[in-house]
Amino acid sequence: MQRVTGIGGIFFTAADPVALRAWYQEHLGIQLDEWGGAELTGPVIWNIAEASGSPKSFTINYRVADLNGLLQLLRDEGRTVSENAEDSEYGKFGWVIDPEDNKVELWEPAAGRA
Numbered sequence: 001m002q003r004v005t006g007i008g009g010i011f012f013t014a015a016d017p018v019a020l021r022a023w024y025q026e027h028l029g030i031q032l033d034e035w036g037g038a039e040l041t042g043p044v045i046w047n048i049a050e051a052s053g054s055p056k057s058f059t060i061n062y063r064v065a066d067l068n069g070l071l072q073l074l075r076d077e078g079r080t081v082s083e084n085a086e087d088s089e090y091g092k093f094g095w096v097i098d099p100e101d102n103k104v105e106l107w108e109p110a111a112g113r114a
Contacts, residue, residue, distance in 0.1 A: 007044040009037070010060055014100050023099050027079060028062060028106075059105050067092040067108035 014020040017036070024030045030038050042063055051057075064070050067085065071094045074081050082095040082103075091110040095103050 007046060012058070012060075012102075016100075020098065020100055027074060027077060027096070028104070030062075056102060059103060061105040061107050064106050064108050067094050067106055070094075070106060071096070 021032055021036055025032050030040075032038050040062075045061070071081050071085065074096050080097040082097075085092060085094040087093075089110060090107075092108040094106045096106065098104055
């Protein structure tokens, strides 16, 4: 019998879900459906990592086409962006903090990893 075959969705709560949805739509370009969520495409990575000292126990990683361009746009929009972007064999990684203090990871895959 086949058991888990993939990730069906990512669900988290917010003190003000309407405002947080609007932030993700405006600043990260996630197009919301009528029901308030979005269907994103592409493979999903699943991993359990060692605790990092953050008060949050999860990280949501979003694929992006132009990490440096998006990070600059987010800075221009007055968003809190980490200055510690990383480049690795897997691609480029950067981070922005959403209005509810969630650290959001942005990933531009390396060639051949998309």
